[in-house]
Amino acid sequence: xMKTWQAGKRLLPMTAALGLLLAGCGRExxxxxxxxxxxxxSSYGLMKLxxxxxxxxxxxxxSIAAYVWIRFRRKKDQDEIPKQVEGSFKLxxxxxxIPLILVIVLAIPTVKVVFAAGNDHSDDKDAIKVKVTGHQYxxxxxxxxxGITTAQDLIIPTGKHIAFELSTKDVLHSFWVPxxxxxxxxxxxxxxxxxxxxxxxxGVYRGKCAELCGPSHGFMEFKVKSVSGEAFDxxxxxxxxxxxxxxxxxxxxxxxxxxxxxxHAIGSMxxxxxxxxxxxxxxxxxxxxxxxNDDTREDGAPILENLKTWLHDPxxxxxxxxxxxxxxxxxxxxxxxxxxxxxxxxxxx
Amino acid sequence: xxxxxTVDHKKIAILYLWAGGLFFGIGxxxxxxxxxxxxxxxxxxxxxxxxxxxxxxxxxxxxxxxxMPVIFALMNAVIPLQIGARDVAFPFLNSLGFWTFLFGxxxxxxxxxxxxxxxxxxxxxxxxxxxxxxxxxxxxxYTIGLQIAGLxxxxxxxxxxATIITMRAPGMSFMRMPMFAWATFITSAIILFAFPAxxxxxxLLTFDRILDANxxxxxxxxxxxxxxxxxWIFGHPEVYILILPAFGIISEVIxxxxxxxxxxxxxxxxxxxxxxxxxxxxxxxxxxTTGLGPVANALFSVSTMLIAVPTGIKIFNxxxxxxxxxxxFTTPNLFAAGFIPTFTxxxxxxxMLASAPADFQFHDTYFVVAxxxxxxxxxxVLGLFAGLHYWWPKMFGRMLSESLGKxxxxxxxxxxxxxxxxQHFLGLMGMQRRVxxxxxxxxxxxxxxxxxxxxxxxxxxxxxxxxxxxxxxRRPADAPEDPWEDGRTLEWTIPSPPPExxxxxxxxxxxxxxxxxxxxxxxxxxxxxEPIGPIHMPSATILPFLMSVGIFIAGLxxxxxxxxxSSSMMSFLFNNYIVxxxxxxxxFGSMLMRSLFDDHGWHIEPEELEGGEQR
Ligand code: HEM
Ligand SMILES: [Cu+2]
Numbered sequence: 006x007m008k009t010w011q012a013g014k015r016l017l018p019m020t021a022a023l024g025l026l027l028a029g030c031g032r033e034x035x036x037x038x039x040x041x042x043x044x045x046x047s048s049y050g051l052m053k054l055x056x057x058x059x060x061x062x063x064x065x066x067x068s069i070a071a072y073v074w075i076r077f078r079r080k081k082d083q084d085e086i087p088k089q090v091e092g093s094f095k096l097x098x099x100x101x102x103i104p105l106i107l108v109i110v111l112a113i114p115t116v117k118v119v120f121a122a123g124n125d126h127s128d129d130k131d132a133i134k135v136k137v138t139g140h141q142y143x144x145x146x147x148x149x150x151x152g153i154t155t156a157q158d159l160i161i162p163t164g165k166h167i168a169f170e171l172s173t174k175d176v177l178h179s180f181w182v183p184x185x186x187x188x189x190x191x192x193x194x195x196x197x198x199x200x201x202x203x204x205x206x207x208g209v210y211r212g213k214c215a216e217l218c219g220p221s222h223g224f225m226e227f228k229v230k231s232v233s234g235e236a237f238d239x240x241x242x243x244x245x246x247x248x249x250x251x252x253x254x255x256x257x258x259x260x261x262x263x264x265x266x267x268x269h270a271i272g273s274m275x276x277x278x279x280x281x282x283x284x285x286x287x288x289x290x291x292x293x294x295x296x297x298n299d300d301t302r303e304d305g306a307p308i309l310e311n312l313k314t315w316l317h318d319p320x321x322x323x324x325x326x327x328x329x330x331x332x333x334x335x336x337x338x339x340x341x342x343x344x345x346x347x348x349x350x351x352x353x354x
Numbered sequence: 355x356x357x358x359x360t361v362d363h364k365k366i367a368i369l370y371l372w373a374g375g376l377f378f379g380i381g382x383x384x385x386x387x388x389x390x391x392x393x394x395x396x397x398x399x400x401x402x403x404x405x406x407x408x409x410x411x412x413x414x415x416x417x418x419x420x421x422m423p424v425i426f427a428l429m430n431a432v433i434p435l436q437i438g439a440r441d442v443a444f445p446f447l448n449s450l451g452f453w454t455f456l457f458g459x460x461x462x463x464x465x466x467x468x469x470x471x472x473x474x475x476x477x478x479x480x481x482x483x484x485x486x487x488x489x490x491x492x493x494x495x496y497t498i499g500l501q502i503a504g505l506x507x508x509x510x511x512x513x514x515x516a517t518i519i520t521m522r523a524p525g526m527s528f529m530r531m532p533m534f535a536w537a538t539f540i541t542s543a544i545i546l547f548a549f550p551a552x553x554x555x556x557x558l559l560t561f562d563r564i565l566d567a568n569x570x571x572x573x574x575x576x577x578x579x580x581x582x583x584x585x586w587i588f589g590h591p592e593v594y595i596l597i598l599p600a601f602g603i604i605s606e607v608i609x610x611x612x613x614x615x616x617x618x619x620x621x622x623x624x625x626x627x628x629x630x631x632x633x634x635x636x637x638x639x640x641x642x643t644t645g646l647g648p649v650a651n652a653l654f655s656v657s658t659m660l661i662a663v664p665t666g667i668k669i670f671n672x673x674x675x676x677x678x679x680x681x682x683f684t685t686p687n688l689f690a691a692g693f694i695p696t697f698t699x700x701x702x703x704x705x706m707l708a709s710a711p712a713d714f715q716f717h718d719t720y721f722v723v724a725x726x727x728x729x730x731x732x733x734x735v736l737g738l739f740a741g742l743h744y745w746w747p748k749m750f751g752r753m754l755s756e757s758l759g760k761x762x763x764x765x766x767x768x769x770x771x772x773x774x775x776x777q778h779f780l781g782l783m784g785m786q787r788r789v790x791x792x793x794x795x796x797x798x799x800x801x802x803x804x805x806x807x808x809x810x811x812x813x814x815x816x817x818x819x820x821x822x823x824x825x826x827x828r829r830p831a832d833a834p835e836d837p838w839e840d841g842r843t844l845e846w847t848i849p850s851p852p853p854e855x856x857x858x859x860x861x862x863x864x865x866x867x868x869x870x871x872x873x874x875x876x877x878x879x880x881x882x883x884e885p886i887g888p889i890h891m892p893s894a895t896i897l898p899f900l901m902s903v904g905i906f907i908a909g910l911x912x913x914x915x916x917x918x919x920s921s922s923m924m925s926f927l928f929n930n931y932i933v934x935x936x937x938x939x940x941x942f943g944s945m946l947m948r949s950l951f952d953d954h955g956w957h958i959e960p961e962e963l964e965g966g967e968q969r
Contacts, residue, residue, distance in 0.1 A: 055712060062698070063699065093618070119711055187711065188715070219482065223402075
């Protein structure tokens with residue numbers, strides 16, 4: 006066993022070099038190769054180890070291949086019959102044993118990490134418990150200890166373990182924040198999955214759905230926003246404050262109530278099972294998970310504009326999604342713009 | 355007519371080749387459309403629904419209808435010849451297997467014109483593939499089409515098992531059998547054990563969809579994860595059904611063009627058996643993120659990694675077959691040479707995927723798309739190209755053009771690596787698979803563009819191959835018996851293409867690489883194991899074709915049995931299962947005919963055998 010570990014150690018410098026090379030790949034808030042938390046870090050460690058081993062294997066195979074192709078190429082007028090070798094017991098044992106050793110070198114840390122990843126913090130008093138529910142094509146996050154529910158943006162305090170309980174209301178989805186942790190499927194009730202991750206640094210990380218779930222599967226994105234403990238507590242408090250912010254214009258307020266709140270919920274209303282909560286939507290990172298509310302970036306736009314884009318034609322933003330077109334619900338263009346303005350202003354401090 | 359009624363394994367091989375080529379072409383066009391859609395972010399070339407139908411049909415078509423029949427074509431063309439037999443064990447069944455396969459495939463592709471193709475991915479995970487979320491008939495075409503096609507595969511597999519067990523020429527013990535025959539034997543065994551699993555799965559899913567059963571429906575007490583287990587208990591061995599024949603082909607081509615016997619023959623046989631065995635033990639590595647828990651994940655991680663060992667044995671044995679030989683880079687050998695590093699790259703990413711915690715990141719991303727295309731295209735398709743170029747003269751009596759062959763090779767392999775190498779990085783950078791488009795500014799754009807350009811280059815390679823086939827077909831059929839001059843196995847001892855009866859006299863096998871052994875002993879031909887005598891031949895028959903047509907009609911009838919039609923006549927016919935019954939009647943009627951009318955076949959008398967005397 007000592008031996009195999011030494012072999013592992015010898016690969017370390019190579020692993021380090023590779024790490025540097027791969028770290029150049031992709032966005033910090035998205036790439037598997039630039040892990041931002043311990044769980045993603047441990048997957049990344051295994052990836053580096055396996056890539057290093059595999060590159061060694063490839064180099065050996067490629068060089069033997071290149072050697073035989075050049076050295077033993079048939080020459081013109083070469084006609085003697087080559088020796089018909091049966092094989093070689095020693096050589097064959099050699100290339101049975103070497104792969105076996107390499108597999109052991111990889112298998113031991115793999116098994117260790119598998120069991121470490123099995124620690125889902127579901128009975129950790131200190132962890133934040135979040136129930137994640139996948140819907141075609143949006144994400145719901147329920148903080149069971151605080152009694153609040155939000156959608157699309159998962160707000161977490163830095164450094165704390167977040168204990169997830171995952172399930173789906175319709176088809177299978179898979180919850181994935183590449184730079185924080187690997188993915189985990191959301192199955193229907195009965196086969197609920199648990200896992201956990203934590204984010205040591207403040208930041209916004211991009212999350213995705215990784216299991217084909219219908220036409221807009223590719224658009225089923227979400228954001229993980231990791232904030233200081235204090236900011237998190239403030240957010241919880243303002244989510245809990247019984248808000249009754251409604252559009253000022255009473256006609257608009259009536260329309261909003263009868264047409265939108267039949268599916269969505271705001272403030273202290275019980276969370277709706279069919280549509281994302283709109284509480285504090287003005288402070289979110291995105292509309293519908295994919296229209297980024299950030300006009301300082303080239304792929305972003307002001308939230309008002311994003312809301313208008315969505316409300317004027319939800320189907321063109323996310324094909325196949327379950328929200329009816331507000332126009333078909335009898336809202337005029339002005340009313341839609343009015344509701345967009347109201348929602349854009351509905352922020353949590 | 356001749357083609358519809360034939361039971362000759364060589365003609366059936368050609369039928370399989372045409373059918374495979376047709377479906378492979380369809381799957382290839384689907385692939386190109388997918389890649390055009392992904393050429394840039396937020397592309398609107400295809401809509402989301404069409405895209406999902408395309409990836410589903412591309413995956414399904416390629417796996418079940420594209421490469422399988424080409425594998426079966428080569429097996430049919432070569433196996434009886436390699437083992438010195440006059441046909442397969444059950445020629446009638448052989449023909450039945452082909453026709454059920456073809457009609458299953460046609461049924462599946464009919465979905466494009468009959469109201470929507472399947473759209474739940476080739477893995478058809480429930481509940482997405484259930485009627486609630488996939489209400490069109492698409493998935494019904496999938497379940498019923500694959501059921502019928504799978505029947506053909508199962509029949510073919512059993513036939514090869516029987517053929518190889520019972521019909522080897524005198525002296526050909528199992529340990530003297532060519533590697534391709536071994537690969538076929540083991541592959542057929544995997545088919546025998548794996549296909550029943552998918553058959554059961556497809557039946558259950560059909561019942562869920564058409565008869566409102568609740569096998570996978572949670573509200574009715576079913577379990578969607580059950581589908582994943584059933585699917586992958588079949589699906590993982592299926593991967594080995596695909597790749598083992600390629601291993602077999604490479605093990606034939608490399609020795610021939612190195613003029614050396616295969617290095618470590620017995621360890622190759624052993625490795626093949628071990629791979630097949632392990633192939634059944636690792637299905638859950640497709641399900642690491644399903645939530646099986648750490649114990650299952652650890653076990654399946656380790657068992658999956660173990661497959662690297664027998665695979666490694668094979669790769670080094672191939673390399674050492676060339677060592678000390680005289681390597682000739684003909685087109686078949688170029689493909690075999692391209693196979694080794696390319697397949698190895700697919701193999702090593704497989705080991706990486708086997709590490710469960712790392713797979714939490716890889717799973718369902720473009721990294722996986724890259725991995726399995728390295729195995730299936732870089733392994734199997736390169737292997738099939740090697741095999742096709744190698745045995746083409748034997749099948750058709752004509753040599754494919756070497757220079758066009760080399761063009762095919764270079765465009766195809768360069769295009770291949772361009773397309774799929776970059777996809778590893780796309781996956782690691784956070785691009786999930788099966789997405790119809792992606793947002794800009796995620797650093798996905800350039801790599802996707804490169805990938806699409808590569809796909810076009812592969813397309814060019816395919817077209818050059820088709821041109822080669824076309825031009826070759828117009829030249830005279832004058833290939834010699836042993837066109838590569840260094841043939842080692844029995845198929846090279848008879849004319850190209852072989853006469854109907856293959857061997858005028860069954861050859862006597864005196865060792866591994868029987869023909870090479872005779873050549874080295876200074877003989878020009880095999881020693882016969884029997885005197886010249888009348889040869890018994892099976893009669894041609896249209897019954898297999900009719901049976902398959904019957905199943906096809908029954909399938910369609912069942913699928914639409916719950917539909918409302920605008921014409922009451924149609925509703926009457928379908929809703930009362932009259933169409934289904936009619937189809938089954940045709941099938942069972944044909945079976946009855948087969949049992950009632952004994953056909954003893956016919957004989958070719960010695961005087962009719964060409965050439966009279968053995969040369
Ligand atoms: C011209 C060559 C090919 C190209 C450019 C190509 C490209 C692609 C692409 C872009 C996808 C979709 C990935 C995704 O988003 O999930 C895909 C999926 C797939 N391909 Fe290919 N492919 C090619 C050949 C093949 C061949 C020859 C096979 C098998 C024999 C194959 C088997 C598959 C399978 C099984 C899938 C998964 C389908 C699914 O997700 O349901 N491909 N291919
Ligand atoms: Cu999804």
